[in-house]
Amino acid sequence: MQILNNGIEITYFGHSTFGIKSAGGKKVLIDPWVMGNPMCPEELKDLDEVDIIAVTHGHSDHIGDLLEIAKKFNPVVISTFEIYKWLNDKGVENCLPINKGGTQTVDGIEFTMTHAQHSSSIENDDGKLTYAGEPGGYIIRFENRFTIYHAGDTNLFGDMKLIKEIYRPELVMLPIGDVFTMSPLEASFACRMLLPKYVIPMHYGTFPMLTGTPDELENMTHDLGGLQHLALKPGEVLR
Numbered sequence: 650m651q652i653l654n655n656g657i658e659i660t661y662f663g664h665s666t667f668g669i670k671s672a673g674g675k676k677v678l679i680d681p682w683v684m685g686n687p688m689c690p691e692e693l694k695d696l697d698e699v700d701i702i703a704v705t706h707g708h709s710d711h712i713g714d715l716l717e718i719a720k721k722f723n724p725v726v727i728s729t730f731e732i733y734k735w736l737n738d739k740g741v742e743n744c745l746p747i748n749k750g751g752t753q754t755v756d757g758i759e760f761t762m763t764h765a766q767h768s769s770s771i772e773n774d775d776g777k778l779t780y781a782g783e784p785g786g787y788i789i790r791f792e793n794r795f796t797i798y799h800a801g802d803t804n805l806f807g808d809m810k811l812i813k814e815i816y817r818p819e820l821v822m823l824p825i826g827d828v829f830t831m832s833p834l835e836a837s838f839a840c841r842m843l844l845p846k847y848v849i850p851m852h853y854g855t856f857p858m859l860t861g862t863p864d865e866l867e868n869m870t871h872d873l874g875g876l877q878h879l880a881l882k883p884g885e886v887l888r
């Protein structure tokens with residue numbers, strides 16, 4: 650899909666996983682659930698390069714393939730201090746810790762962790778849960794100042810107004826699946842607070858339980874004239 654025209658390419662892997670190639674050619678992966686992601690097309694599972702990974706929280710549908718990808722490509726991995734420690738224990742190098750309000754800049758790309766209302770833990774092989782810090786989202790500002798907001802897993806919260814005021818993201822990625830995150834109804838109010846140019850719905854349809862649909866979101870935001878809905882299919886690339 651040719652819409653952005655700013656040198657940035659966004660590839661949807663399905664669920665909440667996105668690959669973004671910056672105008673400078675850096676490859677960013679948000680929430681690396683790739684090989685185990687039932688929505689991810691086969692041809693995307695064979696990654697060729699990853700420079701930076703940003704992790705919103707520790708749930709397996711967001712970090713399911715983090716260890717394997719990090720060990721294979723040795724990218725810089727940005728995550729909460731708790732996940733950073735866990736990664737260090739697992740032998741992953743090149744990690745950068747972050748927490749809400751903080752920014753890590755890698756190769757001229759700025760990652761600021763935002764609030765998200767959800768939970769976060771890492772499930773171990775024995776089924777026990779490891780505390781993974783608080784969940785978050787990211788504001789990502791690329792070298793050309795194009796700004797996106799990946800909300801992570803969250804419900805609607807009033808401080809999205811501040812995210813709009815402070816960072817003015819042009820493109821937002823919002824969960825709409827319901828049950829574990831906001832539904833299209835809350836996402837429609839998130840659009841009203843954030844007033845982006847583009848919205849990409851995510852975290853829906855992966856499991857039967859995640860019933861929210863992009864059509865519902867679109868129908869609930871007819872009052873927002875300028876808003877473009879980009880319901881990407883897994884494997885689709887936005888340029």
Ligand code: NI
Nearest residue numbers: 706708767802
């Ligand atoms: Ni989650």
Ligand code: MN
Nearest residue numbers: 708710802829
């Ligand atoms: Mn999730």
